[in-house]
Amino acid sequence: MRDQMERHQSWIYLAFILAGLAVGIALPDTASRLEAGLWPLLGVLLYATFTQVPLTHIGRGLRDWRFLAALVLGNFVITPLLLDALVALLPLSPAVQAGVLLVLLVPCTDWFISFTHLGKGDAGRAIAATPVLLVVQMLMLPVYLWLFLGGAWFQTVVTSQLVSAFVGLILVPLALAWCTEYFAERSVAARRWVSSLVLAAVITYFVSPSAMLNIGVTLAVSFWVLFWMVVDFKDKTKNAPSFLQGLNKLRLSYWGQQTAHIGVIVAVIGVAFTSTLSIERDVALSVGETVHVQGYDFEVTEFFEIKGSNFDATQAQVVVSKDGREVAKLTPEKRTYIISTMPTTEAAIDPSLMRDVYVALGEPIADGSNQWALRIYVKPLIRWIWLGAIIMALGGLLSMLDRRYRLKTSKTPAQIAASKSGFTTVTDLDVKSTTNNTTLIGEKQND
Numbered sequence: 001m002r003d004q005m006e007r008h009q010s011w012i013y014l015a016f017i018l019a020g021l022a023v024g025i026a027l028p029d030t031a032s033r034l035e036a037g038l039w040p041l042l043g044v045l046l047y048a049t050f051t052q053v054p055l056t057h058i059g060r061g062l063r064d065w066r067f068l069a070a071l072v073l074g075n076f077v078i079t080p081l082l083l084d085a086l087v088a089l090l091p092l093s094p095a096v097q098a099g100v101l102l103v104l105l106v107p108c109t110d111w112f113i114s115f116t117h118l119g120k121g122d123a124g125r126a127i128a129a130t131p132v133l134l135v136v137q138m139l140m141l142p143v144y145l146w147l148f149l150g151g152a153w154f155q156t157v158v159t160s161q162l163v164s165a166f167v168g169l170i171l172v173p174l175a176l177a178w179c180t181e182y183f184a185e186r187s188v189a190a191r192r193w194v195s196s197l198v199l200a201a202v203i204t205y206f207v208s209p210s211a212m213l214n215i216g217v218t219l220a221v222s223f224w225v226l227f228w229m230v231v232d233f234k235d236k237t238k239n240a241p242s243f244l245q246g247l248n249k250l251r252l253s254y255w256g257q258q259t260a261h262i263g264v265i266v267a268v269i270g271v272a273f274t275s276t277l278s279i280e281r282d283v284a285l286s287v288g289e290t291v292h293v294q295g296y297d298f299e300v301t302e303f304f305e306i307k308g309s310n311f312d313a314t315q316a317q318v319v320v321s322k323d324g325r326e327v328a329k330l331t332p333e334k335r336t337y338i339i340s341t342m343p344t345t346e347a348a349i350d351p352s353l354m355r356d357v358y359v360a361l362g363e364p365i366a367d368g369s370n371q372w373a374l375r376i377y378v379k380p381l382i383r384w385i386w387l388g389a390i391i392m393a394l395g396g397l398l399s400m401l402d403r404r405y406r407l408k409t410s411k412t413p414a415q416i417a418a419s420k421s422g423f424t425t426v427t428d429l430d431v432k433s434t435t436n437n438t439t440l441i442g443e444k445q446n447d
Contacts, residue, residue, distance in 0.1 A: 015223050023215075026354045026380075041216055047173035051180055067125050068132060075133060076140060080105060080147075087148065098149065105144050106137045218272035222265045229258055253402040260395030267388025273381040280377050282362075286370040294378040296357065297321045303372070311335045313346075316361050316372065320350060332361040332374070353387075355380045 083104055087097055116126040236254070237246025279294045290299040297320070304315040313335040320328045330348035337344070347360040355378060362373030399405070 012223070012227060015226070016219075019219055019223065043173055047176055051177045064125060064129070068129055071129055071133060072136065076136060080144065084148065098145070101144055101148055102141075106141055214276045215272055218269060222269055225261060225265055229261060233258075251402055251404070253399045253404070256395040256397070256399030256402070258395070259398055260392045263388045263391030263393075263395055265388070266384050266391055270381045270384025270388060274379050274385065278377065278379045278382075280375065282373065282375050284365050284371040284373055286372070289371075291376070293376050295322060296327065296378065298359065298374075298376055300372075300374075306333070308335070310339065311337045314361070316359075316374070318348070318359050318374070320357055320359075328357065330357070330359045332359045334361045334363070351383065353383055356382050 083101070087100065092100065116122070233247070234243075236250060237243050240246030240249060281291070281293050283291045283298075285291060285298075285300045287300055287302060290297050292298075299319045299321070300316055301319055302317045304317070306313040306315050313333045315331050315333045318330045318332065319326060320330060328350035330350060332348040333346040335344045335346060336342070345360050345362070347358050350357040358375075358377035358379070360375040360377075362375060365371040365373060
């Protein structure tokens, strides 16, 4: 599984980048809410990265001193000298220089393992030397910053926030990764203990989820399922002359299965975004007043009195705009039916694939007041829930159309009796005649 993920890691990165761009473009006002989970997710990512480094076997990397000396010379002597000449030629600000130094002088160590494995290099030596490289990188980082940026800028950069980030994002994940590897190698019980911790984290996520964690885990699991669907497609078509010919030979039941999986993914993403990012606001507005909700401006322009066939109603005209551009014009109503004198609310909805906007008209705030109570809803991706259900139903229909699940035509009692006695009925003759004609037509087409 790991080899397949490393082989397709570029596509996995691209998929998550595109997903992030899509969320940012479709729901720009959620960035501030999602930003709160950036650092915890980054810590989890670094923990996962450190667990791939054999931290408990750091002594193994010190045995092959020739290979280790070549790595240290290339990483910590030659590369800094080349980078020093490069930075001197480029007119970069100190902040940009710091970013370049962090990326090129302290690279991610697990990439070294992946690239060595993909390049058919000595992955065993690379894995053994990785813990040593990681420790040396951490020790050399402040030295690099002081040498390249100077003492004054180094004092400016090294603040309490940087130190706390270093402890929380480097030292804590590193220590947890070492503990995970140490206990996992000792016994089966320890492995179960680590698995129990992971299960406890998942249960905690479902019991008290945060906005970022909810969406992040949902998108990660969704792309995980999509990735293995693509892998399964390749596995099913690997013996075909071409990928397209292999897809053409797949049964309808298989296409139905994969379609249903896509429907589940779409529905789950819709549930995650709707339950996490939906906004409900109760406001009091009069004509000409505006309120800002989830990136949209809601302005009441007018109130109307409407008489229907069996009801009287007050209708509000609400103009919804975004960034100064009108998006929709909604007309919620407050109805009172003549016979039952029962008041009802008719909400106005502006539907779209990415979000639904609801406005419901309430009651006047006070007798003689020009302000009315309005309830505003903005629900992102709520249509995806229904879209996912439709896609799942389509998957079930495709599976039902598979030829293996079709009912065979049963013979009549007369045909069964005739076949037992050795006679041939007219129906059998018609069937044989049709079969022979089909065979003759096929032979002529082949000729």
